[in-house]
Each structure stands twice: as structure tokens, then as C-alpha cells.
Amino acid sequence: MARRKTDIPFGQDPATRLLPWIVAVMVYIAGLAIAGAFVLAAFADRWEAGLAGALTVQIPPPADEALAAASRDQTVAEVLNAVRSTQGVASAEALASEEMRRLLEPWLGKTVDPRDLPLPTLISVELQDGRHAGNIDMADMRRRIQAHAPTAVIDDHGQWQARLVSFLGALRLVAAVLVSIVALAGLIMVVFGTRSGLLAHRSTIELLHLFGAQDNYIARQFQREALKAGLKGGIIGVAATAATVVGLGHGAASAGTTLPGTAVLEVTDWVILGVLPLATAAIAALAARWTVLRALARMV
Amino acid sequence: MIRFENVGMRYGTGPEVLRDVSFELPQGSFHFLTGTSGAGKSSLMRLMYLAHRPSRGLISIFERDLSTIPRADLPALRRKIGVVFQDFRLLNHLTTFENVALPLKVKGASEGMIRKHVGELLAWVGLSDQMHAHPATLSGGQQQRAAIARAVVTRPQLLLADEPTGNVDDAYAVRLLFLLQELHRQGTTVVIATHNHALIERFKHPVLHLDDGILMRVGEDPIYDG
Numbered sequence: 001m002a003r004r005k006t007d008i009p010f011g012q013d014p015a016t017r018l019l020p021w022i023v024a025v026m027v028y029i030a031g032l033a034i035a036g037a038f039v040l041a042a043f044a045d046r047w048e049a050g051l052a053g054a055l056t057v058q059i060p061p062p063a064d065e066a067l068a069a070a071s072r073d074q075t076v077a078e079v080l081n082a083v084r085s086t087q088g089v090a091s092a093e094a095l096a097s098e099e100m101r102r103l104l105e106p107w108l109g110k111t112v113d114p115r116d117l118p119l120p121t122l123i124s125v126e127l128q129d130g131r132h133a134g135n136i137d138m139a140d141m142r143r144r145i146q147a148h149a150p151t152a153v154i155d156d157h158g159q160w161q162a163r164l165v166s167f168l169g170a171l172r173l174v175a176a177v178l179v180s181i182v183a184l185a186g187l188i189m190v191v192f193g194t195r196s197g198l199l200a201h202r203s204t205i206e207l208l209h210l211f212g213a214q215d216n217y218i219a220r221q222f223q224r225e226a227l228k229a230g231l232k233g234g235i236i237g238v239a240a241t242a243a244t245v246v247g248l249g250h251g252a253a254s255a256g257t258t259l260p261g262t263a264v265l266e267v268t269d270w271v272i273l274g275v276l277p278l279a280t281a282a283i284a285a286l287a288a289r290w291t292v293l294r295a296l297a298r299m300v
Numbered sequence: 301m302i303r304f305e306n307v308g309m310r311y312g313t314g315p316e317v318l319r320d321v322s323f324e325l326p327q328g329s330f331h332f333l334t335g336t337s338g339a340g341k342s343s344l345m346r347l348m349y350l351a352h353r354p355s356r357g358l359i360s361i362f363e364r365d366l367s368t369i370p371r372a373d374l375p376a377l378r379r380k381i382g383v384v385f386q387d388f389r390l391l392n393h394l395t396t397f398e399n400v401a402l403p404l405k406v407k408g409a410s411e412g413m414i415r416k417h418v419g420e421l422l423a424w425v426g427l428s429d430q431m432h433a434h435p436a437t438l439s440g441g442q443q444q445r446a447a448i449a450r451a452v453v454t455r456p457q458l459l460l461a462d463e464p465t466g467n468v469d470d471a472y473a474v475r476l477l478f479l480l481q482e483l484h485r486q487g488t489t490v491v492i493a494t495h496n497h498a499l500i501e502r503f504k505h506p507v508l509h510l511d512d513g514i515l516m517r518v519g520e521d522p523i524y525d526g
Contacts, residue, residue: 212379
């Protein structure tokens with residue numbers, strides 16, 4: 001019976017009662033930032049995988065417009081043969097003029113024939129499974145192509161990918177900084193909450209000391225209270241994060257986009273989010289313990 | 301048991317509330333501590349129950365010199381001391397049982413030992429029927445008895461009581477003193493700070509008298525004169 005309650009009446013302290021809700025807000029913000037970083041990482045992987053197995057060959061329009069379309073078609077056919085004969089290439093197709101017309105229609109209208117315009121011919125190249133621009137002989141492919149079209153350019157999307165990776169890296173850094181700031185703010189809240197608790201319960205703490213309580217005995221009670229607040233706040237915060245992510249996913253799905261959805265977060269991502277309340281509770285408990293022990297060391 | 305040598309005490313940077321206090325209390329003795337309000341009785345008690353350090357002078361308690369004792373050793377000394385505070389200082393969120401059990405819990409006593417000792421003590425002070433009551437629902441006399449039970453539950457070697465008869469009538473004050481005498485007979489050293497001269501007259505124990513922070517009289521028996 002005597003061990004059921006804490007010796008210190010934490011429930012009477014407004015700062016202690018508010019702490020789980022403050023922690024919940026902090027964990028919610030941190031959880032969203034972490035989930036955002038996971039979503040970005042998944043997008044990056046997905047885009048990279050989609051682009052890595054493909055190349056685009058651009059054959060610029062001939063300088064002399066008088067050149068017959070037949071000559072251009074022959075060059076395209078020769079380049080196609082050269083590309084298809086390169087080791088590691090699964091398929092290569094020139095973008096059909098119908099497809100070009102469809103792509104340009106929003107800007108040029110229906111009456112313009114792309115073949116009348118000085119547009120490059122685009123050849124879409126699919127590489128064999130598991131291949132990417134880095135592990136096929138690009139020099140050989142370039143030599144074969146340029147034998148028929150000396151001004152042709154091979155775009156392996158590397159530059160675009162590099163920019164994408166750099167942009168996503170910056171976003172992830174922003175997420176990491178946000179999580180760090182929220183963690184620091186949470187830590188400061190726990191330290192100040194504990195200090196205010198020490199002040200509010202000073203007479204009880206003095207009484208416990210007079211009964212012969214070691215600092216550890218008192219610190220353990222604050223530590224347990226912070227652990228409970230961290231766990232409760234963490235669970236509420238992560239639950240709110242999960243609800244937001246799932247809600248956004250359903251919203252995105254109903255809008256017909258492939259943007260954030262639950263499927264974007266992997267099982268491991270959910271596990272990491274699930275560990276967040278435990279980490280929060282552990283950090284809160286350690287911060288409270290450190291604060292109490294430091295304060296008690298200054299008492300008689 | 302307790303020895304004070306030229307002890308001075310001040311709160312913060314304020315004036316000295318105790319000046320050049322010297323006395324010695326042998327083990328198993330029983331003393332009254334008297335003096336007018338503001339004479340320094342509570343401050344002297346605070347020094348004895350190790351809630352405050354002296355600003356000068358030497359205090360030796362249980363053969364340990366307080367000026368050299370490490371802070372980590374204080375809890376062990378404090379566990380040998382029982383204190384009855386003037387305002388009782390019972391914790392309102394705990395029941396009578398839990399309040400009395402607190403010093404044992406701090407000491408790390410087992411649940412069984414706590415139940416046994418606290419049950420006995422509550423019966424001794426006549427509060428068995430109030431063990432689940434919270435202090436706010438107890439009368440002044442009941443709170444006082446709970447505070448005494450809490451002070452002695454660990455069988456302390458030294459019992460300090462600050463104005464324990466301040467809130468009760470004379471008849472109850474006498475009963476209380478018999479209770480404390482019983483503890484004294486079992487070997488506990490007792491110091492009682494009080495204004496109640498009728499009690500001092502009746503129980504004939506040596507007296508420490510404080511006047512404006514200075515110890516004027518030590519005992520009625522020359523053996524205690526410092």
C-alpha cells in the first residue's frame with residue numbers, strides 16, 4: 001500500500017500535468033519531419049530507379065532544312081540499329097511524330113506537323129534489367145551513334161539526377177535540423193519543467209532528505225514521472241503523426257496522384273516512428289535525472 | 301551524542317540567530333529547550349536535525365564532526381534522528397499509514413516490515429482506525445500523534461520535537477509527554493523545544509534556555525553544564 005503513490009505529489013503541479021501535451025506537440029512535429037524525410041527518400045529511390053535504366057539520344061535537326069525527311073529517317077534508322085547493337089541495351093524506339101504532336105499540341109495547336117519544325121529527333125533507350133549508364137560501354141555507344149549522326153547527344157539523365165539528389169539531400173538536411181531543434185526544445189522544456197517541479201515540491205524534498213533519503217531516491221521519482229510524461233506524449237505525438245500521414249495518403253490517392261501515401265512509408269519507417277515514444281521517454285527521464293541530481297547537490 | 305562548541309548560525313547574509321552556543325547532550329538524556337519566540341529554538345533544532353550547517357563553530361553528532369563529514373554521509377546520520385515538526389509537515393496526498401511509513405520506505409524497508417512497524421505504531425498512538433484517512437480529515441491532536449508515530453517509526457537514537465504541545469490542551473500535552481518519556485526509557489535521546497513551563501515543572505528534566513540566540517542556561521544538573 002505504501003509503495004503505490006509517489007512521495008512527491010506531482011499531480012498537483014501544473015507544469016507536470018502539461019508536460020505530456022507539450023512533449024506530444026514536439027513529437028508530432030518531429031514525427032512529421034521524419035516521415036517527410038522517409039517519403040522523400042522513397043521518392044528519390046523510385047525516381048532514380050525509373051531513370052537509371054533509361055537513356056535518351058537526341059539527334060539535332062539537320063542544319064539544311066532542304067534535306068529531305070527521308071534522309072532524316074534513314075539517319076534515325078541507322079542510329080537505332082547502332083544503339084540496339086550496343087551490349088546492355090534492351091530496346092530503343094524513336095519518338096513517333098504522332099507522339100511528338102501530342103506532346104506539343106498544348107503549345108502549338110493541332111495544325112502544326114512536328115516534322116515541319118526544326119526539332120531534334122528523340123530516341124528512348126531502355127537498358128537491360130539491372131543496367132544503368134554507369135555499367136554499359138557509353139564510349140562504344142557514342143562512337144556507334146556518331147558514326148551516323150555526328151552531332152547526336154546521349155542524355156543519361158545524370159545531371160538531372162545529380163540535381164534531384166542534391167535537392168532531396170537539402171530537404172533531408174532541413175528535416176534533420178528541424179528534428180534536432182524540436183529535440184533540443186523538448187529537452188529544454190523537460191529541464192525547465194523539472195526545475196519548476198523541484199521548486200514546487202521543495203518542502204517535500206527537504207522532508208525526504210531529513211528522513212535520510214539519498215539524492216538518487218528523490219531523482220528516481222522525478223525520472224519516473226518524466227519517463228511517463230515522455231512515453232504518454234510520445235505515443236500521442238506519434239499517433240497524430242501516423243493519422244496525418246495516412247490522411248494525406250488517402251487524400252493524395254483520391255486526388256489521383258502518386259504523391260505521399262501510406263504505401264510510400266516502408267515497414268522499417270513505421271518501426272522507426274514507433275520507436276520515437278521510447279526514445280522520447282528515455283531522453284526525458286535522463287534529462288530529469290540530470291537536472292534533479294545537479295539541483296540536489298546544491299542543497300544541504 | 302551531541303556536542304556544540306562556539307556555534308554560530310545565520311540565514312544567508314542575515315544577522316546571526318545563534319551566537320557562541322556550546323553544550324553537550326549525553327546519549328539517553330532528556331532535555332527541554334526553552335526561550336521566547338525568536339530566541340533561536342527552531343534554528344538550534346534545525347542544526348541538530350541536520351537541515352542547516354553552522355556558519356561557525358563545531359558540531360559533533362553521533363561522534364561525527366559535521367564540518368568534515370561528506371554530504372553523501374548525511375543521509376545515514378539523518379536516519380538515526382526522528383523529528384516532530386511544529387507544523388507536523390504531514391504530506392496531504394498520502395494517507396496516515398503512508399505518512400508514517402515514509403521514513404521506513406526511504407530506508408528501503410520491505411513491505412512486510414513496513415506493515416508490521418507502522419501498524420504497531422499507529423496502535424501505540426491510537427490511530428489504527430484512521431490509517432486510511434488523509435491528514436486534512438484528522439484533528440490537530442490526531443495529526444500530532446501521526447507526526448510522532450512517523451518520527452519514531454525507525455526507532456531513532458535521537459528524537460527532536462519542536463513545540464509538540466503547541467496545538468493541544470494541557471491534559472493532552474501531559475499524555476504526549478508520557479509517550480515521549482516512554483521512548484526515552486527505551487534509550488532514545490530526547491530534546492523537546494517548548495514554551496510550556498507547566499510541563500517543564502512537572503517532568504523535571506534538564507533545560508537548555510535560549511535568549512536572543514545565546515544559550516543562557518544548560519540543565520539543572522551540573523553534569524550537563526557546558
